Amino acid sequence: xxxxxxxxxxxxxxxxxxxxxxxxxxxxxERVADxxxxxxxxxxxxxxxxxxxxxxRADLRDRLSLPLGDGxxxxxxxxxxxxxxxxxxxxxxxxxxxxxxxxGMLGRTxxxxxxxxxxxxxxxxxxxRGGTGFGDNIRRYHDRLRRDDLCLTHTLVHPQRDRATAxxxxxxxxxxxxxVRETDAGAVIRGARMLATLAPFADELAVVPSISRFPPDTxxxxxxxxxxxxxxxxxxxxxxxxxxxxxPGGRAVDYPLSARLxxxxxxxxxxxxxxxxxxxxxxxxxxxxxxxxxAGPGHTLVQxxxxxxxxxxxxxxxxxxxxxxxxxxxxxxxxxxxREMITVAEMVRAAxxxxxSDPVPGPGGTLVxxxxxxxxxxxxxxxxxxxxLEAVRVLGAGGLMMxxxxxxxxxxxxxxxxxxxxxxxLPADRRIRLFALxxxxxxxxFAGRNVLYERFFAGxxxxxxxxxxxxxxxxxxxxxxxWAFLRRAEAWEQA
Numbered sequence: 124x125x126x127x128x129x130x131x132x133x134x135x136x137x138x139x140x141x142x143x144x145x146x147x148x149x150x151x152x153e154r155v156a157d158x159x160x161x162x163x164x165x166x167x168x169x170x171x172x173x174x175x176x177x178x179x180r181a182d183l184r185d186r187l188s189l190p191l192g193d194g195x196x197x198x199x200x201x202x203x204x205x206x207x208x209x210x211x212x213x214x215x216x217x218x219x220x221x222x223x224x225x226x227g228m229l230g231r232t233x234x235x236x237x238x239x240x241x242x243x244x245x246x247x248x249x250x251x252r253g254g255t256g257f258g259d260n261i262r263r264y265h266d267r268l269r270r271d272d273l274c275l276t277h278t279l280v281h282p283q284r285d286r287a288t289a290x291x292x293x294x295x296x297x298x299x300x301x302x303v304r305e306t307d308a309g310a311v312i313r314g315a316r317m318l319a320t321l322a323p324f325a326d327e328l329a330v331v332p333s334i335s336r337f338p339p340d341t342x343x344x345x346x347x348x349x350x351x352x353x354x355x356x357x358x359x360x361x362x363x364x365x366x367x368x369x370x371p372g373g374r375a376v377d378y379p380l381s382a383r384l385x386x387x388x389x390x391x392x393x394x395x396x397x398x399x400x401x402x403x404x405x406x407x408x409x410x411x412x413x414x415x416x417x418a419g420p421g422h423t424l425v426q427x428x429x430x431x432x433x434x435x436x437x438x439x440x441x442x443x444x445x446x447x448x449x450x451x452x453x454x455x456x457x458x459x460x461x462r463e464m465i466t467v468a469e470m471v472r473a474a475x476x477x478x479x480s481d482p483v484p485g486p487g488g489t490l491v492x493x494x495x496x497x498x499x500x501x502x503x504x505x506x507x508x509x510x511x512l513e514a515v516r517v518l519g520a521g522g523l524m525m526x527x528x529x530x531x532x533x534x535x536x537x538x539x540x541x542x543x544x545x546x547x548x549l550p551a552d553r554r555i556r557l558f559a560l561x562x563x564x565x566x567x568x569f570a571g572r573n574v575l576y577e578r579f580f581a582g583x584x585x586x587x588x589x590x591x592x593x594x595x596x597x598x599x600x601x602x603x604x605x606w607a608f609l610r611r612a613e614a615w616e617q618a
Contacts, residue, residue, distance in 0.1 A: 131191075131195075131196045131197050131198070131270070131272070132175075132178045132179065132188055132197050132198070132199065132272055133175045133178070133271075133272035134175060134176065134179060135172035135173060135175050135176035136172075137175075138171065138172045138175045138274065139159045139168060139169075139172050141326060142157075142158050142159050142168060142323075142324060143157055143159065144354075144355065144356040145356050146158075146323075146355040146356045146360075146362075147356075147360065147361035147362065148164075148322070148323045148361075148362050148364065148389075149361065149362065149363050149364060150163065150164070150323075150364040150367065151163075151364075151366075151367070155323070158323045158324065162369075162371075162372075163367040163369050163371075163385075164323050164324075164367075164387065166369065166375065166382045166383040166384075166385070167229075167323075167324060167383065167384060167385050167386055167387065168323070168324050169383070170225065170229065170383045170384060171229075171232070171233070171274065171321075171324050173224070174221055174224060174232060174233070175233075175272070177220075177221070177224065178199060183220070184197075186213075186216060186217060186220060187199060187200060187217050187220065187221075188200060188217075189203070189213075191269075191270070196270070198269045198270065198272070199217065199234070199237065199269070199272065200213050200214045200216075200217035200218075201214060201217060201218060201233070201234035201237035201238050201241070201426070202237050202241055202265075202268065202269035203241060204241050204242075204244065204245045204487065204489045205482075205489055205490045205491075206488060206489055206490060207490065208479070208480075208482070208490070210490070211479045211482060211490060211492060212479065214238075214425075215425070215429060215475065215479055217234070218234050218238075218425075218426055218429045218430075219429050219432065219433060221234055222429055222430045222432070222433035222434075223433050223436075223437075225384055226380075226433060226434060226437030226438075227430045227431065227432070227433030227434025227435070227436075227437055228380055228384050228434060228437065228564070228573065229384045229386055230320070230386065230427075230430060230573075230576050230577075230580060231276060231320045231321040231386050231580075232430075233273075233274045233275065234426055235423060235426050235427070235430075236275035236276060236277060236329060237268065237269070237275070238422050238423055238425065238426045239277075239422055239423045239426075240261075240264070240265050240268055240275065240329075241265060241269075241422065242418065242422030242423070242485070242486075242489075242491070243261050243265065243404070243418050244261050244262050244264075244265030244266075245485060245486045245487035245488075245489045246417070246418035246485075246486035246487065247259070247261050247262045247486075247487070248486065248487075249411070249414075249417055249418040249486065250350075250404045250405060250411070250418065252411060253405055253406060253408045253411050254406075256400070256401075257403060257404050257405060257406065260401055260402070260403060260404055261404045263401075264352055264402075264404070273326040273327055274321075274324065274325045274326045274327075275325055275326065275327050275328075275329055275352065276319055276320060276321040276322055276324075276325035276327075276328060276329065277319070277328065277329035277330070277331050278316040278317060278318065278319040278322075278328060278329075278330055278331075278391045279316070279317075279318070279331065279332070279333040279582065280316065280317055280318070280333050280582075281298070281299035281300070281315075281316065281317075281347075282298045282299065282315050282316075282317055282390065297314065298314055298315055299314050299315065299316070299347055300312055300313070300314035300315055300316045300330065300347070300391075300393050301313060301314050301346040301347050302345075302346040302347075302349065302407065303346075303395070306397065308397060308399055308400070309397050309398045309399040309400045309402070309403075310349075310397075310398055310400070310403070310406065311395050311396065311397055311398075312330075312349075312393040312395075312396045312398055313393055313394065313395050313396075314392075314393055315390055315391060315392050315393065316330060316390070316391045316393075317389075317390045317391070318388050318389070318390070319362060319388065319389040319390070319391045320386055320387070320388045320389075320576070320580070321386045321387065322355070322362045322364075322387065322388075322389040322391065323362065323364065323387050323389070324386070324387070325355055326354065326355060327352050327353060327354050327355060328352065328353055328354075328355055328360070328391060329350075329351075329352045330349065330350060330351055330352070330353075330391075331350045331404075331415070332348075332350060332405070332412040332413075332415045333582050337412070337413040338409045338412055338413060339409065340409045340410050340413070341409065344409045345407040345408070345409060346407065348405065348406075348407055348408050348409040348411070348412040349403060349405050349406050349407065349408075349412075350403070350404040350405040350412070350415075351398050351402045351403045351404060351405075351406075352402055352404075353396070353398055353402055357396055357397075358396070358397075359393065359394040359395050359396040359397070360391065360392070360393060360394075360396050361391075361392045361394065362389035362390070362391055362392070363389055363390045363392065364387055364388070364389050365387070365388050365389070367385060367387075368381045368385045368567070368568045368569045368572060369381045369382050369385055374529060376529040376556065376559070377528050377529055377559055378559070378563050378567070378569075379556075379559065379560050379563055380560070380563040380564055380567075380569050381563055381567060381568070381569040384569070385569065388572075418486070422485075422491065423581075424478075424492070424494060424497035424498065424500075424501065425475065425478060425479075425492040425497055427501065427580070427581065428471065428474060428475050428478070428497050428500045428501070428504075429475055431471045431500065431504040431508075431577075432468070432471045432472050432475055434508070434511075435464070435467050435468035435471050435504075435507075435511060436468050438464065438511045438512070438514075438515060438564065439461070439464045439465060439467075439468050439511075441515060441557075441560065441561055441564060442460070442461055442464055442514055442515055442518050443461065444557055445515065445518045445519050445557065445558075445561055446461065446518055447548055448546040448547065448548050448549045448554055448557060449522065449546050449547055449548075450546075450547035450548060451518070457518065460514050460517060460518065461514075461518075463510070463514065464511055464514050467504075467507045467510070467511060470500075470503065470507075471500055471503070471504060474496045474497060474499070474500035474503075475492075475496075475497075475500070477493070477496045478492035478493040478494075478495075478496035478497045478500075479492050481493045481496070495596075498591060501581060501587075502584070502587075502588065502591070504577065505577050505578050505584055508573075508574065508577045509574050512564070512565040512570055512573075512574065513565075515561055515564060515565040516565045516566060518561075519558060519561045519562070519565070522558050523558055523561055523562045523565070523566055524562075525544075526555055526558045526559050526562055527540060527544065527555060529555075532551070532552050532555060540552075540555075
């Protein structure tokens with residue numbers, strides 16, 4: 124039994140209320156008093172709240188959650204530790220339903236971290252290598268995460284100061300978050316970490332290792348080698364937001380993605396933050412930090428791949444609507460542009476389903492979607508995604524630059540708008556809304572940030588690519604096939 128109270132599935136109103144906890148969020152030079160009321164943050168807060176609200180819809184309840192034990196308490200499917208093919212399928216359907224709700228454009232929905240920590244908890248023996256208590260800590264934390272239906276985000280890497288080194292030097296001048304002293308209650312952390320996506324809207328922050336940068340196993344690296352979770356309102360913890368992607372006064376009808384799906388990215392600053400011992404999963408252990416992929420291969424990969432699937436389908440649907448609205452779907456060049464988008468959507472779908480149908484054994488008796496498929500999907504999509512946006516730009520063409528605001532549609536020039544902005548297949552008001560969505564998806568600051576997110580959210584793609592090439596498990600087998608073929612060729616010659 125858990126030591127935590129059984130709160131079960133979260134409500135939309137309960138989520139929003141939990142954000143009013145005194146957390147220290149800074150945006151535009153000012154501290155945000157209430158992220159649910161701030162004009163540049165409230166849209167995303169409301170969108171995430173809607174996802175929690177879906178869990179209580181009668182027609183979706185069993186698709187999004189399941190009973191925990193024999194009682195009435197329920198947990199979301201993203202919290203499960205899959206042990207059967209049916210578990211994998213149900214979890215995938217839940218993640219896809221959430222992703223489709225926002226066209227895959229909200230990258231860091233709560234299920235991302237739910238899946239990660241379910242995997243970590245299943246791999247509790249990995250964390251116990253640093254001490255039995257750390258394995259117990261990760262299991263207890265996962266139990267709390269699923270029972271309280273928390274929204275968790277994470278921060279992976281040190282600030283961009285000197286990317287030539289794998290780990291910072293443990294000096295007082297260093298900016299990276301590090302252990303500066305210990306107390307009976309816990310360890311004190313000072314410094315900064317990036318990039319905490321979703322920070323203004325999360326309940327807790329996970330400070331976990333990046334899979335793309337491995338610290339050396341040295342004494343100097345130990346103060347930086349840890350993993351833990353703490354509440355967002357922890358004293359001494361503050362977050363500095365990047366500039367908002369939503370124009371001041373921007374309305375969802377004019378900026379349908381920016382106004383509601385800007386999940387925000389932050390630098391987390393630790394000003395002598397006390398982290399209790401029971402909150403640590405790794406402590407001063409560079410070896411465990413470097414090998415963190417052992418603690419759950421393929422878990423977060425599947426969530427991000429399903430999000431990619433939803434995003435590719437969303438952009439494909441947008442492209443079809445653009446082409447039909449201005450009557451260009453008949454042209455071969457347009458058809459082939461859309462065919463390229465179809466290929467991306469279907470390749471991502473195939474990777475997700477293949478990984479699910481051919482799972483590998485995971486820690487603690489779990490089943491893990493095959494990382495062989497999902498790892499390559501990640502590389503494929505980060506390269507394909509900019510091309511999807513380019514396709515939308517090409518199809519929308521100049522129409523993306525001549526989209527007036529909703530105020531113009533309803534203003535004194537409404538007759539001119541109705542006459543001159545109509546499309547072959549749509550009246551002016553619907554055409555304007557469609558092209559506003561396309562512009563926001565492919566041309567705006569939201570679109571630019573989206574490209575960066577897809578490229579870097581899992582770590583440095585160049586480092587990850589180097590690791591994928593040098594550690595490819597089937598490298599030797601494939602090489603031997605070549606030599607075997609050459610031996611056959613030699614035998615043919617001799618015969």
